[in-house]
Amino acid sequence: MAEYDNTAFLELLRDHLSDIQALCGNDWESVGRQIRLILGEYVNADHESSDRLMEDLFNLLLTTRARDLVEEFSAARRRTKNVAASGAEIERPGFETEARKAGFETAVNVSEWLPEPGDFQYRSVQVFFATDRKATNEDNLNNYFGAARDRLSYGAVRVSIPDRHKTGQVERPFAWFPESPTRHVALVDIVQSQPRQFIGDLRNTLRSTRSQKVLIFVHGYRVSFADAARTIAQMCFDLNFTGIPFLYSWPSKGSFLNYTRDEANAAWTRENFIKTINMLAELTGPVEQHLLAHSMGNRVIFHGLQFLNASSRFKQVILAAPDEDASTLESQIDRFLGRAERHTLYASSRDYALRASKWVHGEPRGGQIGVVGLDSIDASAVDFSRFGHSYFHDQRALLADIFLLVEHGHPPDQRPFIRRAPNGSNWFFQP
Template sequence: MKTSFYILFFAIFNCTVCWSQNQAVFGISDNSFNQENCLTNTSDYSKFQLVVLDEDVSINDLDINVSVNGNVQNFNAIEAFNAFDFKFWLLTNNGFDSGNNLIILIRYSVGGTVSNETITICLQRVSVTDDNDRGDTKSPDYVTLDVYFGTDRNDTKNTTLNKRFGVKRSSLKYGIVEVSIPHDHRVGEIESPSIWKFEFSEDPSKHLMLQKVKLLDRTKFFKKLAEDIRRSDKKSSFLFVHGYNTSFQEAAKRTAQISYDLKFEGKPVFYSWPSQASTFRYGRDEKNIKWSQKNIKLFLEDYLSKSGADDIYLVAHSMGNRGLTKAIVDVMNENPNLKANIKEIILAAPDIDADVFKNNIAPKMVSSTEKPITLYVNSDDLALKASKLIHGNARAGDAGEKLVLIDGVETIDATGIDTSLLSHSYFADTNSIIADIFDIIKSGKRAINRKHLYLTKLKDKIYWKVKK
């Protein structure tokens, strides 16, 4: 009876078992599947556990190989398999696309005899009607996230939320923006209306949208932020400073998307300086990020001292790196004790002179913070190529001949992984980079231990490349 049960159990999973006694040794503890027995984006992954069916079997030399859509994860212990975030991995690798299967190949030895078992599980994306595991409020079509912000843009008072903050310089303001994310959101995307789909207005069931904006005074802002962080699972927070050609609403949506895709268990915060949100206003953006540096420094100082977060991640993109890196150096010079809760500094595609960054900015950051710094670079980045033409010098985010390699900074070369037109926002819309940042935040692993990367050398220096 027991053997028949196991045979029936694995028939459900299309399991091919190769064992000398034709009896399965391994199984999945719970069948969280739909009517077609497929694992879905809504399954309860806390119950998706690999178990040994026969406790009397002594297993040695265990090797578990899991693959989907050409992507592979390896484990040498059941505990490692069961601790892995399969839902996030499947989402980032488009595992729920039509026709994909999750293949679990298990190699082990029993009494000196090497055996193999293969479990094949179909995967399926389903529409969500009431799942809200990463949002703050329930809705049939979307979840919402509260995103904290500081900005020195002008308040237009426009009732259209996408136009609430303009492109002019103004005093420093604080607030919370509520961003909705559709249940069918795909990792790395900021879904927006498309004329090719005959979509001419935003729909929260299909697109990321700003739902509410609430301004707070400085005291109330940091008090509420600290209270929310204290109630969060990990008591953590990240601060994101956006780059060139970015509006307030785009920065808010990007911050929400990053937080949602990373399954961040803390509170997301962003700083929006008065970028002109125009490809053709690069010069004005340069002047405005320089003008905003004082305000960014004030905001960062308050954020580090008043947020109450145990773990703080500082993230910047493109031209935003100019504001954040200078603010970090200035704050550390004036109050070095504020480095205590900084967990990681992540600099993506920095539009900073490579020589200035290498010889001046980076050494000061390394020595003053004594915290891990990750630098993402890419030689396909057309925005940085244009910046190089304008300035006549390579940029710190370029992976070309001026590749920045210095002690205390882990350089990650993301060349070739982003197929978008500009290849400039790869840090937040490319699955492999999102997965790498996820690994940094979730595990704290350094580059040498992260499976999405492989080590390479340039003369006497080492850096890492992203696996394609």
Template sequence: MKSNTFFKIVCLLGIVPFWLACAQTGPWTMTKGPASSEKVETSKPTPSTAKQKSDSVTALKKKFPGDEAFEEKSTESLSPSKPKLEEPEHPTVSAEIELFEKPQVEEPIFEEPEFEQPAVHAPSGTVEAGATMPIFEDEAKQQKGFVVTNVFYGTTRKYTGVKISPKFYGGDAGETLEYGIATISVPTDPQMRSKGSLTTPLTIFEMQLEEEDPKKHVILTKAGRLSKDVFLQRLNGNLTDHPAMLVFVHGFNNTFEYAVQRAAQLAYDLEFDGTSVVFSWPSNGQAQDYIKDANRIRAAAIDLRLFLKTLHQGTEAKSVYLVAHSMGSVALTNALHDLALEMKERQKPIFKEVILAAPDIDQVEFAKLFAEFKRITERTTLYASSRDQALIISREVNGYRRAGDSSDGILTLPGLDSIDVSRLDTNLIGHSYFGDNKSVISDIYRLIRGSPIYQRGKLVKRSIAGLTFWEFIP
């Protein structure tokens, strides 16, 4: 037993030196870098390797065409003398200050869109086909299946910097009022898009299931920001032959894309003989953000007043029609009230029509605002419904009846044209009838052409508490 133990010890003592020797020469050896303190033994160059080194040095010293231009420069770079500083472009500014570049302010850029002549108004000399689409003299446009038009806009949304048109502006509020133009295509074939409908690609859970087709869908194709001066210059250019503006203020849960699309579709379906303009406030475009939008709409009223004042003082428009939907009525009525107070000395109206569709504003507040601003508009029309589920919910949230809710009787005021549309066949929510119901579209069509309310078809005169209102009878 002792002999076996002695034999194992002897074997181990012989194997360990052999293993250490292999560890320094095998493929798993770790090479020490230059920072290592160990000395690395180098082999002496053989005659063949010395000759290769000599050939390499000769190749490096060989001059190529153009090398002479760099020899003097490289010599100067090795010189110990201090290099001279170049003289700055502006002698009054030191070289050290110029190291800090002046920040460049981004200027609004807008590429002039390529589009056909705007076709939102029926050409003169054509025959109206009742309440149908306008007839165009150019058959090629008919065959094309859509028209392209511009919508001028003012917005207090924050510019995202994303060049894709639908994402041009988001739901965040910007610091200043911005101006610009959006280009929208609208289908012309009634079989592809019925009058009043805002057709868009089928989308489920924000997933678009079909491609955009200008023959079927209302599409925002381009948008661009403009300075205020350029905005007014181009707007006045549009108003030269047709000095009328249709200004649209959207409601709650609307994106910038929806706002300009609806403005273009509404102007086209109304065969509006003028220019379409939209004011887009920073709605977040989400149904669950009602309270958030309600808080923002108050600030939007201040900017809308400025925008309306700019349109009034800076354009050559002779007739201005204002249309507000839902929560947008809060901004419009407050803006008009403040504008009326500012123009206290003015006695003549400055706006042709004010149209409030399903206004989501407290009835008492509206009555007080209307008492002041009615003198700066020739006529104010209010559309209300008892089947508007959105306003019924709004009443529960806010605690007070809304001006567009006629479930307990329609709001009537002296000088206000109140129209109850409860009998009309609307969608499940019954809140967007101003734009997607043919009867309402037809009534607004006659309204903006100056027809008195008692001459517009399907309206029956009613009275409540000694005040008159009108009811739509299908």
């Protein structure tokens, strides 16, 4: 990028700073600080570094709600470059030096209007998603996607993790008090995109991550889109996951009283789940895909994995507290065993939510007793809270075990808290 191009971009940034701030909304403080840090480096950079920093700035702005405006910047930059290149001005001696000086002055001018650098009050996790929930388009991001069925849509949601976050917790406001990204795990931005752009964004983000990994999460019964996004963001943050969090959200009603409706929707969503996973198979290269399902979400993947394209394979498939008939899982397990290098099931006899499900269905659930043929791990010894159903993401020891699975692929006998069960076929957790 030539100096006149950098300067033109900075001048456009200066002229539209208030528009960018308005579009970023609650996330402006964090974005503004990052812009200021980049501009601070820019004024002391050499020619090569200044180009890199402007690209960093451009890519940062592309991740915000101001993306459309920034893309207009890009078009304007190209026009500026073409006009300059077509005239004699660019060949005048000293032009680059003057352009560079003008760029520095503009950068300093923009910095004066940005938040002071310092410790961020929260960090954010970007979660890519696919969902067949109907969008409500409400301003309240907690209600942006409802519980009605719709065609598949794609995008990315950014979730705040406050500085005082504690491992295993999803910090939420008490009762009716307002949420704040500096104190709570909260949705700060949702951007929808078309399938082709979505895959392109996913590929570009993968290139910038420390590892070529995607962790796909399928939530369970009585879970809203916002709750599911908060869960996978908190979990990936606590795992220090170096890849991309991905959420598949089906239209759960999010209510205790709608269990049978959630069962119907978990069955209905199967074809959309298959379509999504087959689309992710287009991510060429050495990309590791891991699949994690919780509770009723296991029904989605259990019945969907059997019909995937041959190219859709996973490194790890993790079934956490599956709300599926244990006998059905065991009798049909051969239908999907070849889809991953390792299949792990976490179960607990102290899972009160699954006790209720057993009472409804009359048969034990896979998340209560485990299944022969998988790496079934009895997690009953974990110090549970509440209903004992969300232990996979709110207990530090379980998070550490999943970390060893996803990051290193360790089998049960190489993980510190896992012991062989007396029956010789399953395992149990001993924290």
